[in-house]
Amino acid sequence: MPPGPAGGVKTRELTESVALGIYETVATIVATENRITRGLNGGEFTMTFYPVRGQEIIPATVSSHLGHDDYMVTTYRGVHDCIAKGIPLTELMAEMLGKATGTSKGKGGPMHLSDPHSGLMVTTGIVGGGLPIAAGLGLAAKLRGTDQVTVVNFGDGATSIGAAHEAANIAALWELPVIFVCQNNAYGEHTAYSDYTRTASLAARFGLYGMAAVAVDGNSVPELYEATGEAVERARSGGGPTFLECMTFRLEGHSFGATTEYVDAERLATARANEPVGRFQRWLVDSLGVSDETLAAIDAKAVAAVDAAVDAAKASEAPDLSELQTDIFSNREAVPQ
Numbered sequence: 001m002p003p004g005p006a007g008g009v010k011t012r013e014l015t016e017s018v019a020l021g022i023y024e025t026v027a028t029i030v031a032t033e034n035r036i037t038r039g040l041n042g043g044e045f046t047m048t049f050y051p052v053r054g055q056e057i058i059p060a061t062v063s064s065h066l067g068h069d070d071y072m073v074t075t076y077r078g079v080h081d082c083i084a085k086g087i088p089l090t091e092l093m094a095e096m097l098g099k100a101t102g103t104s105k106g107k108g109g110p111m112h113l114s115d116p117h118s119g120l121m122v123t124t125g126i127v128g129g130g131l132p133i134a135a136g137l138g139l140a141a142k143l144r145g146t147d148q149v150t151v152v153n154f155g156d157g158a159t160s161i162g163a164a165h166e167a168a169n170i171a172a173l174w175e176l177p178v179i180f181v182c183q184n185n186a187y188g189e190h191t192a193y194s195d196y197t198r199t200a201s202l203a204a205r206f207g208l209y210g211m212a213a214v215a216v217d218g219n220s221v222p223e224l225y226e227a228t229g230e231a232v233e234r235a236r237s238g239g240g241p242t243f244l245e246c247m248t249f250r251l252e253g254h255s256f257g258a259t260t261e262y263v264d265a266e267r268l269a270t271a272r273a274n275e276p277v278g279r280f281q282r283w284l285v286d287s288l289g290v291s292d293e294t295l296a297a298i299d300a301k302a303v304a305a306v307d308a309a310v311d312a313a314k315a316s317e318a319p320d321l322s323e324l325q326t327d328i329f330s331n332r333e334a335v336p337q
């Protein structure tokens with residue numbers, strides 16, 4: 001990627017047009033999850049899938065401050081991040097369905113999405129593995145002298161992994177342009193937050209490395225918009241990293257088809273009543289005067305785009321067998337055949 005200005009700097013005012021842009025991304029995320037769920041439930045296709053319900057607005061909002069040249073790193077629970085960063089839907093769906101027209105010719109699949117063209121650099125299934133990669137991307141941008149920002153998304157559980165702390169420490173020390181976005185959904189797989197740590201505040205814990213760190217309501221677009229805007233501005237202007245603990249709740253099981261009987265029923269009911277997409281819609285209507293018809297039109301457009309992307313992906317071929325060992329090693333000669 002050539003060095004140069006990222007070009008995504010926006011004003012921090014959450015205007016109607018910015019808010020509706022965020023809503024378009026949210027609607028696409030919702031339509032994608034609904035379409036995948038329908039396809040999996042009906043046996044139309046198979047894939048591993050990690051629901052993102054409850055976390056939709058976090059990347060949609062942070063990405064409204066980013067440009068194409070900025071980087072993002074995410075996890076297996078990352079379809080919302082991939083969409084928000086701008087991976088073209090047709091290539092995204094083709095990759096998730098293992099087709100040759102996918103971002104990695106169908107060889108990465110839903111757990112290993114990568115599309116450097118849109119800045120979504122890596123998706124990893126190694127919990128906590130994204131943070132050191134993000135620190136490396138941040139260091140690269142700093143050494144090249146660009147103003148590119150790297151956003152790394154990870155779960156609350158990842159903060160119990162050593163690599164996360166190594167990355168946070170070095171990012172703070174070297175003032176790297178990295179934003180650590182912890183999507184705290186209150187669970188690490190089937191383990192509740194309070195069953196794996198006594199840390200009351202992850203923001204407070206990571207702030208001790210010497211970087212700006214704040215907990216935000218991960219279900220509030222205005223709050224996220226302000227916090228993520230400040231973090232992007234700081235990183236872009238050489239002010240170093242930020243840790244954002246975005247508080248939310250996982251509304252589905254850990255993975256597609258998994259049950260939630262271990263989740264506290266009262267907390268789940270409260271979280272469902274406060275779920276971020278409906279809350280954002282109400283805010284758009286009540287605070288900005290956006291009409292229900294406008295939102296419905298955005299929803300319909302998103303559904304049509306996702307349906308078309310899935311249709312195109314389904315019509316694509318699977319990768320040819322000859323592709324099995326291509327694009328894997330940078331120096332294939334050095335690999336024993």
Ligand SMILES: Cc1ncc(C[n+]2csc(CCOP(=O)(O)OP(=O)(O)O)c2C)c(N)n1
Pocket residue numbers: 077125126127128154155156157158159185187188189250
């Ligand atoms: C290094 C490593 N350890 C364990 C696992 C198994 N594992 C998969 S998902 C998960 C939970 C991670 O929780 P969190 O970071 O909160 O992310 P969430 O699934 O809630 O998005 C674990 C432990 C893994 N993939 N990688």
Ligand SMILES: [Mg+2]
Pocket residue numbers: 155156157183184185186187188189
């Ligand atoms: Mg979690």
